[in-house]
Amino acid sequence: MxxxxxxxxxxxxxxxxxxxxxxxxxxxxxxxxxxxxxxxxxxxxxxxxxxxxxxxxxxxxxxPEASEPIDQAAQEDEAIPQDELDEKTDNQHEYVVSTGDTLSSILNQYGIDMGDISRLAAADKDLRNMKIGQQLSWTLTADGDLQQLTWEMSRRETRTYDRVANGFKMSAETQQGEWVNSLLKGTVGGSFVTSARNAGLTSTEVSAVIKAMQWQMDFRKLKKDDEFAVLMSREMLDGKREQSQLVGVRIRSEGKDYYAIRSEDGKYYDRNGTGLAKGFLRFPTARQFRVSSNFNPRRLNPVTGRVAPHRGVDFAMPQGTPVLAVGDGEVVMAKRSGAAGYYVAIRHGRTYTTRYMHLRKILVKPGQKIKRGDRIALSGNTGRSTGPHLHYEVWINQQAVNPLTAKLPRTEGLTGSDRTDYLAQVKLVLPQLRFD
Ligand SMILES: [Zn+2]
Incomplete structure (x- = not known):
């Protein structure tokens, strides 16, 4: 009953x-x-x-709650502008484990079914003990279910979990190679991507460089003859390159040097051990408003039977409430557009994009640089909306995540012995990042 x-x-x-x-x-x-x-x-x-x-x-x-009708999200799906630097993710997702992560907190924020997460944990108890800096990657089925998860535990051991009839089947692979450092350098010609490829970096390595430097520079704005030096650690197995890790990068643009050097925790810091990512606000308003509709990537429309995902969270708020940019970035969209009403999209570094919909008034222009906390709009009830509210989305690598639980960048730096260790590493790496 x-x-x-x-x-x-x-x-x-x-x-x-x-x-x-x-x-x-x-x-x-x-x-x-x-x-x-x-x-x-x-x-x-x-x-x-x-x-x-x-x-x-x-x-x-x-x-009705102050939000959109259930079919709304599909129509709100305004494409985020992309360029050649964007990772082509499709159904392939990657994640580097960092402080406080657990298997369920990581996968849950990407909307993966809790049942699948516990079936994974049942397949391998070691998944409860993931370490900072390890990499997870996974693929989804056409229905959005987890198909395969790969856990790179160390340079030597990788475990893969494949979906089978009643759970997941684990297989482990152990590699033993020799890691050697290579310095790759060059000057920017047409685009950074092309110049870096010409200097001998693979496209995965180019992505790693762009990711490490994303908070310091916009690669599209590099000038001809700007210089770069990249130190890669590459694993050679039977004379073949197996995998690689970015150790450090230096870019000289218009006479100024920028650095990002890898720490033991898998993150990149500048020469002083200061974090490069700038912190995000959790909420796009000065005070917190009631959630009238939650993030739900698998929401089903019971009438059509189609998945009509709700890719953001709705906050019920009076019209005219100032909407704030949650982080430093650049406005990539600011216009009126059908179901979304007046809406703004902001790009933060290379990894994050945030979107704000159903606005009454837009206060910024496309291409404008903005700082965290800047007023970008006034909230409203435009487009397909059943009451005054703000629809807010966070995208990580072209995928919508739950804005209330997603791991967002925090301002952080290294302290104590972590910092001492890091500065020792900087001392070793820095002299190797030569342009000549
Ligand atoms: Zn919404």
């Missing part, structure tokens, strides 16, 4: 709001009829009539 009640509740929650309101009213009617029946059979007893005063807020809760 409990199970039936739960599935009824589930089905009910999956219905679009107008249907829910309707169904809710029907249920009330049915109950009323059930309550009334005895009086039909005993016409002599006088019916009890009671007037129930509804509180204003209770009446309000019957109204």
């Amino acid at each position: 409990q199970q039936i009640a739960r599935s009824v509740a589930l089905a009910f929650n999956n219905l679009p709001r107008p249907h829910r309101v309707m169904l809710g009213s029907l249920t009330v009617l049915t109950l009323a009829v059930a309550v009334w029946r005895p009086y039909v059979y005993h016409p002599t007893s006088s019916p009890i009539v009671r007037t129930i005063e509804l509180e204003q807020k209770e009446i309000r809760s019957l109204l």
Whole structure:
């Protein structure tokens, strides 16, 4: 019985709001009829009539929530502008384990089913002990379910988990190669990507360089004859290059030197051990507003049976509330567009994009550089929206993540013995990053 009640509740929650309101009213009617029946059979007893005063807020809760209709998200899907530096992810996702991560916190923010996460953990208990700097990559099925997960535990050992009939099957691979350092250098000709490829970097290595430097420079703005020096550690196995790791990079642009050097924790810092990523605000407003609709990448429309993902989170707020940029970046979109209404997209470094929809007024222009906390718009109720609210999205590497739980950059640097170790590493690497 409990199970039936739960599935009824589930089905009910999956219905679009107008249907829910309707169904809710029907249920009330049915109950009323059930309550009334005895009086039909005993016409002599006088019916009890009671007037129930509804509180204003209770009446309000019957109204549709301040958000979009369920089909909205698909129509809101305005493409984020991409360029050649963007990673071509498709269904392939990559993640480097950092402080505080667990298997479920990582996969959950990408919308992977909790059942699949526990089946993975059951396939290999070691997955509970992931270490900082290790790399995870995974592929999804066409339905968005986890197909395969790869865990690079160390330079030598990689474990792969493949979906099978009732869970995941683990296979381990051990490699033993020799790691050698190579310095690759050159000057920028046409584009950085082409120049770096000409200098001998693979496209994966070029991506690693761009990622490490993303908070310091915009690679599209490099000038002809700017110089770069990249120190790669490459594993050679039977004379073949197996994998590589970026040790450090130096770029000289218009006479100024920029550095990013890898630390033991797998992150890149500048010469002083200062973090390169600038922190993000968790909320795009000065104060926190009520969530009227959550992030749900697998939301099903019960009528069409299609997945109509809700790629962001809706905050109910009065019209005209100042909307703030959550991080430093560049405005890549600021216009009116159908279902999204007035909307703004901001690109932060190479990895992150944030989007803000249903605005009343836009205060920025495409191409404009903005700082964290800058007012970019006033919230509104434009486009397909059922009440004043802000629809807010966070994208990591071209994929929407849950803005309330996603791991966002924090301002951080190394301290204590970590910093001492790092500065010793800098002392070794720096002299190797030569241009001549
Ligand atoms: Zn929304």
